[in-house]
Amino acid sequence: MDSIIITPNVGIGPFRLGMCKEEVEQTFRNLDHWRANDGILGNPSYIEMLFIREHFEYDANERVRFIQLINPHYSGHFCIPCLFQGVDVFKTKAEDLIHTFKKKYPMVGDVDPRTGFSFAIQELELCFWREGIMNDEIMKDPDFLEMSEENQELEKRYFYFTTVSIGAGGYFDFMVDSPS
Numbered sequence: 662m663d664s665i666i667i668t669p670n671v672g673i674g675p676f677r678l679g680m681c682k683e684e685v686e687q688t689f690r691n692l693d694h695w696r697a698n699d700g701i702l703g704n705p706s707y708i709e710m711l712f713i714r715e716h717f718e719y720d721a722n723e724r725v726r727f728i729q730l731i732n733p734h735y736s737g738h739f740c741i742p743c744l745f746q747g748v749d750v751f752k753t754k755a756e757d758l759i760h761t762f763k764k765k766y767p768m769v770g771d772v773d774p775r776t777g778f779s780f781a782i783q784e785l786e787l788c789f790w791r792e793g794i795m796n797d798e799i800m801k802d803p804d805f806l807e808m809s810e811e812n813q814e815l816e817k818r819y820f821y822f823t824t825v826s827i828g829a830g831g832y833f834d835f836m837v838d839s840p841s
Contacts, residue, residue, distance in 0.1 A: 664742040665711070665730065667750065669785035669827050673728045676712060678829055680725045685717060711741075716824075726829040732821060743825065745787070754820045755791055769836040781833040788826045788833055793819035 665674035672678055675688050692708045711731050718727035732751040733741050742749045750758060759774035762782060770788070771777025775796050781788040795816055799805055805813065 664744050667730070667743065667745040667787070667825060667827065669745075669782070669787045670830075671827075673730050673825070673827060674712070675708075676717070676725065676728050678725050678728065678827065681723055682719065685714075685725065689714075716826075720829070727826060727832055728828075729824050729826040732818075732823050734818065734821070735823070745825070750789065750825050751821055755789070755822050756796060758789065758822065769833070779836065781836045783833050783837065786828045786830060786832050788828070788836070789822045789824070790826070791819055791821070791823045795819035 667673050670678070675692065676685060680688070689709060689712075711733055712728070713731065716727075716729035716731070717725055720726040730743060733743065734751060743751050748758065748761065753761075756774040759768070759777075759780050762768065763774075766782040766784060768780050769783050770779040770781050774780070775798075776794060778792070778794070779788065779790045793816065795818075799816075805816065808816065
């Protein structure tokens, strides 16, 4: 796998909406060759780091209705492009990503790309989320400048989204109350 492709209404990488739990588990087993070769027995594979089992939700028929992918740069060991419409969603700054996709699609969720955490393209059932916010203004703030270099580097990861998710039809309807 050279990249992970995000295909709304279909799936993310090897995982598909509508899969049963057994198919999800078989997919994890099929990708066992992605396991870190660091000599520690039982270490999760890189795929298990990106697609945590708890980040799959199932409907009443035990079929996948939600898939979430974690930014691979958070693992510190592993980088793979995660592409939506040819754009690497984890290497493009969150503000830039939102401005790009707002030109093509109406979005719901947080209003301001500079200060928001969650943004969804409802018609595609696609959502971007970040756990913190970073922008050029914050980098000039005296509180930021007083941080250690190590903490500044950790904070800079918030320039980018933490997760991208897709859901089955209607999954992100709860976000409609705050259109952007």
